[in-house]
Every structure is written in structure tokens, then in C-alpha cells.
Amino acid sequence: MNLKHLEYFRVLAKVQHYRLAAEQLSIAQPTLTYAITELEKELGVYLFEKNGRNIRLTKYGYIFLEYVEKSINFLDEGQRKIADLVSPYKGRIDLSFIYTLGSRFVPTMIKDFLSIDKHKNISFSFSQGTTKNIIEGLKSDKYDLAFCSSIEDEPDIDFIPLIKQDLVLVVPFGHPLASYKSIDLKETEPYPFVFFNKGSGLRKLIDRLFEEVNITPKNIYEVEEDSAAIGLVSMNFGIALLPDIWMLKHFDVKAIPIINPPYERFIYLASVKNKYLSPAVRLFREFAKEYCTLHSKKIKI
Missing domain, CATH: 3.40.190.10 (Periplasmic binding protein-like II)
Structure with missing residues (x-):
């Protein structure tokens, strides 16, 4: 079904006059007549009937107009939505x-x-x-x-x-490492760790850092996000390598800069x-x- 023909039908249904509708649509009257005839052929019903010098909708035309109005309005809404989405200052x-x-x-x-x-x-x-x-x-x-x-x-x-982004070793207050001002990861070997799980983008970097100092950390707990790791460390479940984020200041933990091995994050x-x-x-x-x-x-x- 031709979208232009539906728009022609909607305008003609409102104007109820072929010449006036054609002028409003800026098309030739024969073009409008042909479009409506093709639409009626496709539907198998007459949409208009004569009313003196004008025309009016048949009962089938009234039924069809309701759905045409809804369809065109819905498409117009979609067009406006897309226009907003592709606007540099909307969307x-x-x-x-x-x-x-x-x-x-x-x-x-x-x-x-x-x-x-x-x-x-x-x-x-x-x-x-x-x-x-x-x-x-x-x-x-x-x-x-x-x-x-x-x-x-x-x-x-x-x-x-x-x-x-800097990484730090996070330990609870009172931990044997809490007095350190900086840390070589080799010195963490005796202690259990809280680790990010393997879905974390940070996990591979952390694994590589431990490989470089040739130790296998005691991995006790795995978590998905930072606040859970900080919370576990604060309750003395282990120590952790974490990004140096502002949240660390709100827990009972100490963040210790890492001096070895070197890294970029x-x-x-x-x-x-x-x-x-x-x-x-x-x-x-x-x-x-x-x-x-x-x-x-x-x-x-």
C-alpha cells in the first residue's frame, strides 16, 4: 500500500472536494483521482461517493480513515523521534x-x-x-x-x-602492612587476598603484576565491584589491589602506593x-x- 496514496486519501477525506484537495497537496487532480482509484481497487470497496458537486466518505471510508489517521500519526511520531535522536543537541x-x-x-x-x-x-x-x-x-x-x-x-x-588510574594495596587498619608508606608486591605473599573476578578488566593486569614478582597470591574471595572488595577488606577478610578511588576514604582501610612492579593502568x-x-x-x-x-x-x- 502506497504511503502517498494514504496521505492523499486523508486530505481528500477532510476537504471532500477533488480540486481543492489536489491544490492543497500541490498535485494535479488526475494524479489524485488515479491514487484514490488504485486505493479503492486494492481494498475492494468504494471509499467516496458523490454528494452534489462534492464528495463524501462511504461507511467503509470512515472505517478506513480511522486506521489511516492512526498509522500516519504513528509514523509522524517515529519520524520526529528519529529527528530528535539524530539532532546534535537532542536525543x-x-x-x-x-x-x-x-x-x-x-x-x-x-x-x-x-x-x-x-x-x-x-x-x-x-x-x-x-x-x-x-x-x-x-x-x-x-x-x-x-x-x-x-x-x-x-x-x-x-x-x-x-x-x-593508580592502583593501591588496600589493607585494614591494624594489619601488619598498615604501617607501610609504599609496598613491593613481593611483601604481600603471606597474606590472603580479595580479588576481582575474571570478568573484570582489571583482573588480567593484577594477575600480570603478581607474575612479575613471581608469587601466587592466596585468593580467598572474588568479587565483581569495588565497594564489595573494600567492605571485605575493612572486615579483615583479606587485602586487595584496587583502583585509588575516593571511596577508600570512607572505610576503615589504608591505601598503600605500589612501587614494584611498575605498571600503567x-x-x-x-x-x-x-x-x-x-x-x-x-x-x-x-x-x-x-x-x-x-x-x-x-x-x-
């Missing part, structure tokens, strides 16, 4: 991020982004998870962008390093390569890169 951004970034980094950046007047009509949906789950969500179009760790063997994902902006991104998503992606470059020394994670 929604589906953003995912690792748990570490949910308390300070992401809320602060989004607040600064939306404080710009031309960005105020852009909305966000947020999701948190492990890097592994986040990458799967990117590839399945669940998310537009993500802040996460980098994963090897993901050729379809573009990882842009945004900001360097970055937070990345991830997206699917060669995938269409709406103007609003592209706008925020560029903002995030510039934001982290300008404020790298001030950003609190």
Missing part, C-alpha cells in the same frame, strides 16, 4: 561504565557536559558492569559508548585511553569501530576526550 546517549567510575567520575563529567546550555536537551541512560559485559553490550548495540578497561583480541572495538573510552553514532553521541565522545585532556590532574575517580 539520548546510552552509556555504560565500570563500577569504579559510578560514584564520582561519570556523574561529574555528565554534570559538566549538561551544564553547557546547548547540551541541556540531551538525555542519558546509564548502565554499570564488568568490562567483559560492557564490551558485549557495545557489540550488541545495547550501548553507544563505554568507559572501561581495555581487552585484548577485540578488533571491532576502538579503545581510546582517557586517563591514567588507563580508563578507556570504548565504542564499536565503523558503527554509526548519532550526532549527540559523537558530540559527547569528543567532549569526554577533551574533558579528560584538560582536567587530567584534577579528575577524581
Whole structure:
């Protein structure tokens, strides 16, 4: 069924005059007559009947008009929705991020982004998870962008390093290591650990650090996110290697800088390569890169 023919029918149903309807549609009257005839042939009923010099809807025409109105209005709504989504200053951004970034980094950046007047009509949906789950969500179009760790063997994902993140050894107060001002991981060998599970993007880096000092940590508990690890450490279930995040100051734990082995840990902006991104998503992606470059020394994670 031809969409133009439906629009012609809707206008003619309101005007009830072929010449006036054709003028309103900016088409020739024979073109309108042909369209209505083809529509009636397809439906197998007459939609209009003569009413003096004018025309009027048949009972079938009234029934059909109700559905045509709903259909065209629904399509118009969809068109407006798409127009909003592809507008650089409207639409929604589906953003995912690792748990570490949910308390300070992401809320602060989004607040600064939306404080710009031309960005105020852009909305966000947020999701948190492990890097592994986040990458799967990117590839399945669940998310537009993500802040996460980098994963090897993901050729379809573009990882842009945004900001360097320090790791620290976290121990409960009163622990034998709590008096240290810095730590060589070799000195942690006697103590049980709380570890991130294998879905965490940080887990491979932590495993590699222990391999470099040639020790196998006593891994007692595995968790998915930072607050659970900090909570377990504070209750003396073990010690942990964690990102140096502001949340550590709110628990009865001590964060000790790591001096050996050397490492680099970055937070990345991830997206699917060669995938269409709406103007609003592209706008925020560029903002995030510039934001982290300008404020790298001030950003609190």
C-alpha cells in the first residue's frame, strides 16, 4: 500500500472536494483521482461517493480513515523521534561504565557536559558492569559508548585511553602492612587476598603484576565491584589491589602506593569501530576526550 496514496486519501477525506484537495497537496487532480482509484481497487470497496458537486466518505471510508489517521500519526511520531535522536543537541546517549567510575567520575563529567546550555536537551541512560559485559553490550548495540578497561583480541572495538588510574594495596587498619608508606608486591605473599573476578578488566593486569614478582597470591574471595572488595577488606577478610578511588576514604582501610612492579593502568573510552553514532553521541565522545585532556590532574575517580 502506497504511503502517498494514504496521505492523499486523508486530505481528500477532510476537504471532500477533488480540486481543492489536489491544490492543497500541490498535485494535479488526475494524479489524485488515479491514487484514490488504485486505493479503492486494492481494498475492494468504494471509499467516496458523490454528494452534489462534492464528495463524501462511504461507511467503509470512515472505517478506513480511522486506521489511516492512526498509522500516519504513528509514523509522524517515529519520524520526529528519529529527528530528535539524530539532532546534535537532542536525543539520548546510552552509556555504560565500570563500577569504579559510578560514584564520582561519570556523574561529574555528565554534570559538566549538561551544564553547557546547548547540551541541556540531551538525555542519558546509564548502565554499570564488568568490562567483559560492557564490551558485549557495545557489540550488541545495547550501548553507544563505554568507559572501561581495555581487552585484548577485540578488533571491532576502538579503545581510546582517557586517563591514567593508580592502583593501591588496600589493607585494614591494624594489619601488619598498615604501617607501610609504599609496598613491593613481593611483601604481600603471606597474606590472603580479595580479588576481582575474571570478568573484570582489571583482573588480567593484577594477575600480570603478581607474575612479575613471581608469587601466587592466596585468593580467598572474588568479587565483581569495588565497594564489595573494600567492605571485605575493612572486615579483615583479606587485602586487595584496587583502583585509588575516593571511596577508600570512607572505610576503615589504608591505601598503600605500589612501587614494584611498575605498571600503567588507563580508563578507556570504548565504542564499536565503523558503527554509526548519532550526532549527540559523537558530540559527547569528543567532549569526554577533551574533558579528560584538560582536567587530567584534577579528575577524581
